[in-house]
Amino acid sequence: MTFLTIGHRGVMGVEPENTLRSYLRAERSGMDAIALDLQLSKDGALVALHDPEVDRTTDGSGAVAHLTLAELRELDAGEGERVPVFEDVLDAVRVPLQASVRDRAAAGALAELLLRLDLTARVEVASPDDALLAETARRVPGARTVLYADSFGDGAGDLVARARTAGAATIAADIRRLTLEAVETAHTAGLRVTGRAVNTLDQLRLARALGLDGAVTDFPEIRSTGRFTA
Template sequence: MTFLTIGHRGVMGVEPENTLRSYLRAERSGMDAIALDLRLSKDGVLVAVHDPEVDRTTDGSGAVADLTLAELRGLDAGQGEGMPVFEEVLDAVRSPLHASVPDRAAAAALAELLLRRDLVSRVEVASADGALLADVARQVPGVRTTLFAEPVGGGTDALVDRARAAGAATIALDIHRITLELVEAAHAAGLRVTGLAVDTLDRLRLARALGLDGVTTGFPEIRSTGRFTA
């Protein structure tokens, strides 16, 4: 099975996260896929940003949901980069994308876009909400989904059951919360397991030892393990 290296918000360890600059560098670095985060602006446009507020990642302040696209475009997201609209990302890079959505409104907008632009084979949808993922799968037949999860409340079996109920193809967890038992149980159920966020060589070694199917990293050097220095 192929071991995937997924660029975290592009390559956020070396470029401003969730910007076109970061995505383009992730693609040039040979990442197998790029993970990004989507939220809706006040006027209903899917923009790439992780936090519910813009304060941490831009020179502005306030909630994304309270700002129009025009207002968001006026913000500096680092090194002069703006906050991209998702469709701009689709046009800027050719890599497979793992798009994380925080709520049903953003998920519905993403589902509509996937159908309209026939992106089922290119975009994988991720969320911590299993019911949301199940809804997206019903709206967009054939779409692949990833469940962000924590191993709580019932242990390994419960987590695998949650992923299967959501129709997810992959479970993604913090690398330090993953056990060999979980990986084996997920694989037995036909699920992939990926680790977050694998930004050092030691974490990459752990991912390999656990038999993970891939990692999310913010550093291009993880792609070529021998040259990485933390």
């Protein structure tokens, strides 16, 4: 079994998150995939930003949904980087992408893009909302989806049932709240489990001990120390 290392918003521990600079650094570091976040601008552009507001990660302020793409492009997202649209990311890197969406409008725009550009082999759709994942799977034949979960311990059976109903192949959960029993329950159901965010050697050792299928990390160093097959 191959252990996958997934760059978190690129490699946000060393580069500005969700920027082309961060994604390129993740690819150069050998990450197997890159996880990023997508939201819709006021005029319907699918942009790479995590927060509902731009205040934390740019020099601007206000809600993403209230700003046009042109306005977002004027913002400094760190180190002189600009807010990229999803097509920018697709052009900039070649590694697989795990695109996270949290609302129906963004999920719908992403589904349309997956269909138009035939991206199902390259892009996984991730969300904490199992209904959004189920809708994506219905709209996009062959879509691969990931269910995000903060907690995956006491309710392992319920979470597995949610993932299967949504058509998700993978559950991505907080590494600090995973248990061996929960991981085994998911594996028995034919699901993969990844841990996030795995940012220390101790957390990497825990990921291995739990038998995880991969780790989401903020740091490129985890890739070099975590490369292994079993």
